[in-house]
Amino acid sequence: MKNTFKPQIIVFCCNWCAYAGGDLAGISRYQIKPYFRVIRTLCSARVDPEWIMEAFRLGADGVMVAGCHPGDCHYIGGNYRTRRRIALLRSLLRQFGLNPQRLELAWISAGEAEKFATTINSFVERITELGPSPYRKSVADSRGACASKEVVDA
Amino acid sequence: MPEKIKIAIGQGATCSGCDIAVLDLDVELLKLFEVAELTFAPLAADIKYKDVEAMDDGEITICLYHGAVRNSENEHMAKLLRKKSRIMVAYGACAAFGGIPGLANVTTREKIIDTVYEKTATTVNPEHVRPQTHYVSPEGNELELPELFEDVKALDDVVDVDYIIGACPPTREMNVKLLGVVVDFVQGKAQLPAKGIILASERTLCEECPRKKPEKVFIDEIKSVDYTRLDPEKCFLEQGILCFGPATRAGCDCKCIKVNMPCRGCMGPTAAVLDHGASCLSAFTSILKVSGSEPEIPEEEIEKLMAKVRDPLGTFYRFTLPKSLLKRVVQD
Numbered sequence: 001m002k003n004t005f006k007p008q009i010i011v012f013c014c015n016w017c018a019y020a021g022g023d024l025a026g027i028s029r030y031q032i033k034p035y036f037r038v039i040r041t042l043c044s045a046r047v048d049p050e051w052i053m054e055a056f057r058l059g060a061d062g063v064m065v066a067g068c069h070p071g072d073c074h075y076i077g078g079n080y081r082t083r084r085r086i087a088l089l090r091s092l093l094r095q096f097g098l099n100p101q102r103l104e105l106a107w108i109s110a111g112e113a114e115k116f117a118t119t120i121n122s123f124v125e126r127i128t129e130l131g132p133s134p135y136r137k138s139v140a141d142s143r144g145a146c147a148s149k150e151v152v153d154a
Numbered sequence: 155m156p157e158k159i160k161i162a163i164g165q166g167a168t169c170s171g172c173d174i175a176v177l178d179l180d181v182e183l184l185k186l187f188e189v190a191e192l193t194f195a196p197l198a199a200d201i202k203y204k205d206v207e208a209m210d211d212g213e214i215t216i217c218l219y220h221g222a223v224r225n226s227e228n229e230h231m232a233k234l235l236r237k238k239s240r241i242m243v244a245y246g247a248c249a250a251f252g253g254i255p256g257l258a259n260v261t262t263r264e265k266i267i268d269t270v271y272e273k274t275a276t277t278v279n280p281e282h283v284r285p286q287t288h289y290v291s292p293e294g295n296e297l298e299l300p301e302l303f304e305d306v307k308a309l310d311d312v313v314d315v316d317y318i319i320g321a322c323p324p325t326r327e328m329n330v331k332l333l334g335v336v337v338d339f340v341q342g343k344a345q346l347p348a349k350g351i352i353l354a355s356e357r358t359l360c361e362e363c364p365r366k367k368p369e370k371v372f373i374d375e376i377k378s379v380d381y382t383r384l385d386p387e388k389c390f391l392e393q394g395i396l397c398f399g400p401a402t403r404a405g406c407d408c409k410c411i412k413v414n415m416p417c418r419g420c421m422g423p424t425a426a427v428l429d430h431g432a433s434c435l436s437a438f439t440s441i442l443k444v445s446g447s448e449p450e451i452p453e454e455e456i457e458k459l460m461a462k463v464r465d466p467l468g469t470f471y472r473f474t475l476p477k478s479l480l481k482r483v484v485q486d
C-alpha cells in the first residue's frame with residue numbers, strides 16, 4: 001500500500017516569495033515529486049482557514065502553506081497572521097482526528113529554489129508515510145468514484 | 155373571514171426550547187390563532203403521528219421543524235412533515251446547523267452507546283444490555299424503536315427546506331416577524347420571501363453591537379465568563395472573553411450582549427462563509443496579544459500562545475459542526 005500510494009497535496013504559495021521560489025525551482029530543473037498542486041495567492045495570509053478545511057474535505061492528503069520569511073512579507077505582517085492561524089488550525093485538525101502533520105507551514109523566499117524542492121519533497125515523503133487522509137474515504141463514499149477523479153484533475 | 159392556515163411544529167433532536175420560544179409570543183399568540191390553527195405540535199397538543207399520515211399532501215401550510223436529525227424517527231417525521239407541508243422551516247440552530255446535538259459528531263454512535271449503557275460511574279448493566287430497534291415481548295407484542303444514526307444532520311441534509319431560521323432559540327422579535335410574514339401571505343398582502351435564511355441580517359453581530367468598540371482589539375489573556383466581572387459597556391474581546399460577534403450573523407437583536415453575555419454563535423455564519431468555525435478561528439488568532447515584537451517571537455512561542463484557546467473544535471463549532479466543511483471527527 002505504502003509503495004503504491006500517490007498522495008494528493010495542495011500547496012498554497014504566496015505570489016511574492018514561495019511562488020517565485022517554486023518558479024525558480026522549475027527553471028533550475030530541481031527534481032520534485034509530482035504529487036502536489038500549487039495554488040497561488042497574493043499573500044499567505046490570504047489563505048482563509050476555510051480553504052484548508054475545504055481542501056481536506058475534498059480529500060487532500062496534505063496541505064502546505066508557503067510564504068515569505070518572517071520579516072520579509074510583501075505586505076509587512078501577513079505571514080505573522082498565517083503562522084498564528086496555522087498553529088491553531090493544527091490543534092483544531094488534531095481534534096477533527098487528522099494528524100496535524102498533514103498541515104505544513106513553510107517559509108521560502110524567491111531565491112530559495114532548492115529549499116522549495118526539498119521542502120516539497122520531504123512533505124510528500126511524510127504524507128506518503130502517513131497514508132491517505134481519512135476524509136478521502138468519506139468523499140468517495142458520498143460522491144462516488146468520480147469525486148477522486150475530480151481532485152486528481154483539479 | 156378566509157379559512158385558517160394550518161401550522162405544525164415538528165420535533166427532532168431538540169431540547170424543546172424552540173417550542174417555548176413560540177409560546178413566548180404571548181399576546182401575539184392570539185393574533186396567531188386568529189389566522190392559524192395548530193394541526194400538529196407534540197409538546198402542546200395530543201395529535202398522533204398517524205393523524206399526520208392521514209393528512210393530504212400539502213395540507214399543512216407551514217411547518218416549523220426544530221431539532222437536528224439524528225435517529226430514524228426524526229428522519230421519518232422530517233420527511234413526512236415535508237410531504238404534508240407547503241412551507242418547511244428549519245427553525246432554530248439545531249434544525250438549521252445541527253446545533254448543540256451536532257457536537258455528537260465528535261464521537262461515534264458506538265462510543266455514545268458504550269458511555270450511556272456501560273461506562274458512567276452510576277450505570278449497573280451486568281448483562282451488557284444495548285438498545286434494540288426491534289423487540290418482541292413475552293406476550294408476543296412487537297415493539298419498534300428508532301435507530302440512532304452515526305451522524306447528526308441538519309434538517310436540510312435530509313429534506314428540502316424552504317426557510318432557515320438560526321438562533322438558539324429564535325427570539326420573540328423574530329417570531330413576531332415570522333408571524334407577520336405568514337399573516338401577510340395568508341391575507342394576500344405580500345409574497346413569500348425567497349428561499350433560504352430569513353429574518354437575519356447580512357452583516358456580522360459586531361456591526362450591530364451596541365458596545366463601545368476600540369480602534370484595535372487585543373486579548374491579553376483568555377478569560378472565562380464564569381469567573382470574570384464583566385463591564386457591561388466594553389467590548390467582550392477587549393475584556394478577554396471569546397465573543398463570536400466578529401464571525402456570527404446578526405439579526406438576534408444582540409440578546410445575549412444586552413444581558414452582558416458574549417455571543418456564542420447560534421445564528422451561524424454570514425452568507426459568504428463556508429465554515430463558521432474556520433471563520434471564528436481567523437478572527438481570534440489575530441487578536442491574541444503577544445509581549446514584545448512579533449517578528450522576534452519563535453514559532454514555539456506562537457504555538458504556546460495558540461494553545462491558550464482550549465478546545466477549539468467545541469468552541470468554534472458549538473452550533474455548526476454538522477454544517478461545517480469536515481462535518482465530523484474521523485480517525486487518522
